[in-house]
Structure formats: structure tokens, C-alpha cells
Amino acid sequence: MPRYRYPVIPESEVTPKAVFDNRRHFLRQGFAVGAAVMLAPSMFLTKNAHAWADVLKPALESDLPSQELAGGEALTDFRDATTYNNFYEFGTGKRDPEVFAHNLPVDPWSITLEGELDKTGAIPLEDILKRHSLEERIYRLRCVEAWSMVIPWIGIPLADLLNHHGLTSRSKYVEFESLYDPDNLRGQRRSIIDWPYREALRIDEAMHPLTLLAVGMYGEKMPNQNGAPIRLVVPWKYGFKSIKSIAKIRILEEPPTTSWQARNPEEYGFYANVNPDVNHPRWSQARERRIGESGRRETLMFNGYGDEVAHLYKGMDLQKHY
Ligand code: MTE
Helix, strand or coil: CCCCCCCCCCHHHHHHHHHHHHHHHHHHHCCHHHHHHHHCHHHHCCCCCCHHHHHHHHHHHCCCCEEECCCCCCCCCHHHHHHCCCCHHHCCCCCHHHHHHHHCCCCCCEEEEEECECCCEEEEHHHHHHHCCCEEEEEEEECCCCEEEEEEEEEEEHHHHHHHHCECCCCCEEEEEECCCCCCCHHHHCCCCCCCCEEEEEHHHHCCCCCEEEEEECCEECCHHHCCCCEEECCCECHHHCCCCEEEEEEECCCCCCHHHHHCCCCCCCCCECCCCCCECCECCCEEEECCCCCCEECCHHHHCHHHHHHHHCCCCCCCCC
């Protein structure tokens, strides 16, 4: 399927890229020192700055395999997908992430792998990107708040990363943690949830081929407001499971408590599978508002991915294990 380039690039993204390209040009021309000071002195203070971005850029420009897994539905407009967000680290308003996420310190980035794995430790993102191939997946995204989108993600199957690090017989659950950095992430200075944002999957959910570690969307690197530089995407579960800006992955034998369960276990279960028959205590989950459309549409069981994932929950009472 053809890939696309979205013409509408927010102003906030254009400027840093232009500065970056300019800088490379000047470096080639031999004006390195003077130009560097004029353009952005702080760029040169960080060791390994741009290491992962330099690996990601050519990969995004190559012809990636792409799978359309949203029933041919129209893509959500890039602007909507990047201006209507949930990222409580930057506030609870839908526009807060777009306004404040430039403060997310994404470079350099590493993920610390801990727990029941053969190989643990802090892995620089560039090493992950060099080791695993990227692919594009077009998925529906259904938020627990009853809105939805269709997004072309680019990423690595989570199973590829976990297999590389060697699961053991005690690897039963995968816990994820977002970056904790209240100096830069203003929302973390308020007790909105128990920070850092923590989510988890059962190991068979984590190893399912639909479960993606996304580093881009719409053919571009992940915008900060969408969870740069690397986030989870689990398309058959409510969006809150798809944790952003992952700093730590811990493999456990026992089920961990997620941030949303800790905050309100009656409203947010561990599984959080999209299910039109199990209402949120404060609203119905039978229908949803597709961002960019008027009216409401029916919510699909497992967000339409039942053929692929229903077997994971065979014999479970989904009214109880919500
Ligand atoms: N991850 C972190 N770290 N913080 C958050 O507030 N919000 C979740 C999820 N991941 C959230 C998060 C929720 S509720 C949803 S619906 C999706 O991110 C939204 O992803 P999007 O903004 O890219 O559409």
C-alpha cells in the first residue's frame, strides 16, 4: 500500500527541523563553531545528541512494509491526531500536550529493561532501532472516553524486543513506565495519578503480533504530544493501555498494579479490552465519536480485532475481567 506524506506540518515542528538542517549545512561548509553558537548552543552540550534520530530518519524514508488493519476506514486528520491528545504529564486538557510537550526531553533516550529476562540493562534507543525492523500498521484507536481515531503508526512488534532479551519461565507480565521528570513534565507536579504513569500487559498480550512499540506516525517520527520517542500501541484495548514515552520495561512473575487501577479500580480494570457490552460506571461504551466525523458509530468488540485476539480471553468472564 502506498505511503503518504502529510502536507500539514505544525509550525512548532517545522522550525526545529529547519534549524537542524541548517546546522548540518553549516557544519559541512566549515562554519561549525560560529554557526553552532548562533543557532542553538545547547544542541552541542548533550552527548550522543540525535543518535537515535539519525538512525530513525533514513529508516522512515525507506520503503517500509505497511498493513492496513482498520477495515479501510479513512485516516484521522494529522492535525486532529496531534492536537486532541491525552498525555496527563502535560495537563488534563486535550490541547495541553500540543502546547507543552516541547518540554519533553527526548534526546538522548534509553529504555531500562528489568526483571525476568536473560539480558537486562539500559538500552539506548538507537540500538533498538538498529536491531529491529520498522513497519507501518494502520489501526483504530478507541479511548475509554468514547472517542476514536484511525492512525498509521510506525514501529516494532513488542515481541521482537522481548524475544531479543530472552524471556524466562517466570516471565508472566510486562510492566511499562513512562518518563518521570517533574521539572520538565509540568503535569507531574500535580497528583493527577500516582506518577510515573504505569501500565501492564499479560505476557501473551505483550507477545501478540498486533502489539506495537511505535516510534512514528503518518510517516514521521513520533510527535512529542503522541508519546515520543517510543510508545506502546495495543489496538484492541482502550487507549490508556497504550502508554507513552516509555522509559522502563519490567518483566514480572506477578501481576503489577497499573496507575489507573491504583487510582480507581472500579472504573479502570487491568484488561481494559474495548467492549461495547461493559459500560464505564459513568458512561456507556456502546458507541463512540470518531474524531473528524459527526454523529456516533457503534463500538466494535475488541475494537474490531476479535478474530485476532478473542482466543486470548477464552473462558474468561469479560464482565468481571474488564
Ligand atoms: N501515556 C502517558 N504516559 N500518559 C497519558 O496520560 N494517556 C493515555 C495513552 N497513553 C496517557 C498515555 C490515553 S487515556 C490515551 S486515549 C492515549 O494515550 C492517547 O494517545 P494519543 O494522544 O496519541 O491519541
